[in-house]
Amino acid sequence: MLLGTQKINSRNHLEIGGCDTADLAAQFGTPLYVMDEQSIRERCRTFKQAFDREYGCSNIAYASKAFIVTAMCALVDQEGLWLDVASAGELYTAKCAGFPMDRIVFHGNYKTADELEMAVELGVKYVVADSFMELELLSAIAEDAGKTQEIMLRCNPGVDPHTHRLIRTGQEDSKFGFNIKNGTAMKAVKQALDCRGIKLSGVHCHVGSQLFDLTPFTEAAPVMIEFIKQIKDETGAPIEVLDLGGGLGVRYLEEHNPPSIDEFAKTVSEAIITACAASDIEKPGLMLEPGRSIAGEAGTTLYTIGAPKEVNIPEEPGVKTYLPVDGGLSDNPRPALYDALYSAILANRAGDAPTKAYTVSGKHCETDMLIPNVLLPEAKTGDLLAVQTTGAYNHAMASNYNRFTRPAVVFVADGKADLVARRETLEDIVKCDVLPERFKGSQTKA
Ligand SMILES: Cc1ncc(COP(=O)(O)O)c(C=O)c1O
Incomplete structure (x- = not known):
């Protein structure tokens, strides 16, 4: 399935917002959240127009818990929607984006x-x-x-x-x-x-x-x-x-x-x-x-595939192939939380016929199963996997589990990609840690 502005381009690559996903991965690294700006804007407009037509006197507040960064608040403001926030952090983000407070529901x-x-x-x-x-x-x-x-x-x-x-x-x-x-x-x-x-x-x-x-x-x-x-x-x-x-x-x-x-x-x-x-x-x-119905389908997460691993399962006929990706539970906890299911495309051979069933696994110290069963073309190490419909409750629910750095987010539109959240660095990972004086130095205490 192709969603929003997704299409397969002449290089047989998945393209979103006019941007080739292989180029996005090369430029911004993976995992990478790619948000289809046109899809978000169209959904904002459709909500407003539909309720104005059917009901009149309606206000649409985007539920920011689904996905929030300052650029998303600014986009929502440009589209004339309200904003629903549910914490000091979400409210602060809205404030930093200059979102009008008289259109905020707390x-x-x-x-x-x-x-x-x-x-x-x-x-x-x-x-x-x-x-x-x-x-x-x-x-x-x-x-x-x-x-x-x-x-x-x-x-x-x-x-x-x-x-x-x-x-x-x-x-x-x-x-x-x-x-x-x-x-x-x-x-x-x-x-x-x-x-x-x-x-x-x-x-x-x-x-x-x-x-x-x-x-x-x-x-x-x-x-x-x-x-x-x-x-x-x-x-x-x-x-x-x-x-x-x-x-x-x-x-x-x-x-x-x-x-x-x-x-x-x-x-x-x-x-x-x-x-x-x-x-x-x-x-x-x-x-x-x-929330979800504005941001969800607009998001795609790009991962780099590691070494496929074939496993013989005694009770089941045939072989199961695990396809490891360079993210997982920390950028998308929904499969673990809700048994949520996802679709995926092999982004760098997007038009090839799917021939093989894979179990997409994350790289965390848990079972960390991202997709239990998905049909893809034969996948190799270094290929690019695009997991679809990750725009809502993915980046917003991301964590630093296993001290993973949270991925970057780009908005793509008209062939241009804008970074709206940079990838965390290893320095970010320890920035809130405090090492008391008595722990400094590295003598082992017997
Ligand atoms: C009060 C409230 N409003 C809106 C939403 C957004 O819901 P959805 O993303 O399903 O549209 C939620 C989700 O938890 C909520 O609790």
């Missing part, structure tokens, strides 16, 4: 006092409150600062999204949100309305991630709309914004067929509009927070 099930102070001081538009303690703390912080902080309440609509257990969030048993059905959310509304320094502007839910079935959204929408009506009836407070979070799935494998953004916008908008009519309320402003 999330997290446990925000520290320092994070709340930072959010208030910088003037983020909405803090999405997720506990009674946070309401108290935020109220005090905003009052001390002489400000009124707009908030949304993270609600739990009690909807099971039927996705991997680690990316399910909207079901009853969840650490996130105030439960609507058991009355906790209404208690939180009343507390928020009583708090000085806080203005309750919206309600929020996020049911889960990598969803192909839109039913969880159409189930959550009426629950949230009914809750907005209940708030109005019980307290008189108008809720201006409904934020339905992110969650739209993307294509990792050829056989994956996620709903299009247009389909998603139509289905979600209709569900909300229908629910508003049934509850006899005016439709609120709408916010969405797509």
Whole structure:
């Protein structure tokens, strides 16, 4: 499968954004995250246009947890989207990129006092409150600062999204949100309305991630709309914004067929509009927070292949061939975390027919299986492997496990490649280490 601007060029190489991947690997080294800028921009625009057409009065906030560097924040700003951040680090990155604070939504099930102070001081538009303690703390912080902080309440609509257990969030048993059905959310509304320094502007839910079935959204929408009506009836407070979070799935494998953004916008908008009519309320402003569906398919990771290793497995017929690559768990923990599956292309012989099954393994001291089974042309040491759909939750989740240096990230467009995150160096690896005086010198102590 070829995604976004990917194509096979006259050198039989995989090309992305008009850049030959073999040239990118030679210039920037591997592993390398390659982000297809046009694909990201098109998805930002499609989200905006689709929701404007189907719903009107909507704001799309890119969920930066999927992939964030300062250049991504700047791109999102250029496209006129909002930004969802979920930590001081993400907020700081947005600040460094000059992202307008009045288009930022600040999330997290446990925000520290320092994070709340930072959010208030910088003037983020909405803090999405997720506990009674946070309401108290935020109220005090905003009052001390002489400000009124707009908030949304993270609600739990009690909807099971039927996705991997680690990316399910909207079901009853969840650490996130105030439960609507058991009355906790209404208690939180009343507390928020009583708090000085806080203005309750919206309600929020996020049911889960990598969803192909839109039913969880159409189930959550009426629950949230009914809750907005209940708030109005019980307290008189108008809720201006409904934020339905992110969650739209993307294509990792050829056989994956996620709903299009247009389909998603139509289905979600209709569900909300229908629910508003049934509850006899005016439709609120709408916010969405797509992450994976903006960045996921735009990313490709390039690896250099090591020495293929054939292994005879007694219980299985034939031979298994391990294909080691120069990265793995530290640049992509998703296979280990979620049993996530990926597609791959032999980038330097991209048009050759696939003839052999490989198990792509990383080079970490774990099983570190990147792809359990992928068909490729016969691969040799030094070939280039392009693992697709690595734009979301890869660079963002990367670690220094085994003291690996995190790979560089390039944005490619119109035949040009721009470095947006440099590769870490060995010096970076030890830059936070502190060697106390008594450990200096190298005498062995008996
Ligand atoms: C509150 C919230 N919004 C948005 C997202 C983005 O989800 P996705 O990347 O599936 O679109 C998440 C993901 O965890 C989230 O927790």
